[in-house]
Amino acid sequence: MSTTTVKACSLGRKISLNARSFGKAIALLMMLWGCATPGFNVSNITWKTYTNNRYGFEFPYPNNWNALPPPDNDDGIVFVSPENKTVEIRSWAGNRIPDAVKQDAKVTVNPNFKTAQGIPGIMVVEVGQQVSSMTLTITQGQVKYHWQGRSPSQEFTDYYRFFYYIAQQYKVPK
Numbered sequence: 001m002s003t004t005t006v007k008a009c010s011l012g013r014k015i016s017l018n019a020r021s022f023g024k025a026i027a028l029l030m031m032l033w034g035c036a037t038p039g040f041n042v043s044n045i046t047w048k049t050y051t052n053n054r055y056g057f058e059f060p061y062p063n064n065w066n067a068l069p070p071p072d073n074d075d076g077i078v079f080v081s082p083e084n085k086t087v088e089i090r091s092w093a094g095n096r097i098p099d100a101v102k103q104d105a106k107v108t109v110n111p112n113f114k115t116a117q118g119i120p121g122i123m124v125v126e127v128g129q130q131v132s133s134m135t136l137t138i139t140q141g142q143v144k145y146h147w148q149g150r151s152p153s154q155e156f157t158d159y160y161r162f163f164y165y166i167a168q169q170y171k172v173p174k
Contacts, residue, residue, distance in 0.1 A: 055093035
C-alpha cells in the first residue's frame, strides 16, 4: 500500500492518501478536481453542535441529520444524512494503551492537519471502490480522538469540502 501526501484544495492543508491501485489513484484525482467546483457553502446549512459527555469532544453537524443510537459506553456518535443513509459523520474517543504495555515497535507519524482550535492531528483520506472516507485522529494525553466522514465513493467529491469543514471545526478539551 502506498501513501501519498497532497495539499487539500486551495485550503493549503496537507492530507495523507492511501491508494491501493491505479484505479483508486484516478478516483483520487477526480476527487481533488471536484474540490474546485462550487456547491458547499457553510452558510447554506443550519448547524447544531454535538458534544460528547464522556470525552468532551465536539463538532458541528447539519441540524437535519439523524443520530444513530450511541454505544452504551458513550464513547461516540454517528449521524446519517436524511437524503442518503450511506453518508455519515461519526466521532469516537478512547483511552490509549500506555507505551510501556505496547508490544509493537513505536511508529511516529507527523501531524499533517490542524483544527481551527489549533490542535494538530493526522488526516487520512481513503478512496475505495465502494466507500471513501476522511478520518481525523488527534491524540491528547492518554486519549485518542477520531472523527470520520464517509460516503459512497462515486459521491465523495460531493461531500469532500463538507467533511473537511467539519474536521476543521472539531474540538477537544485542552
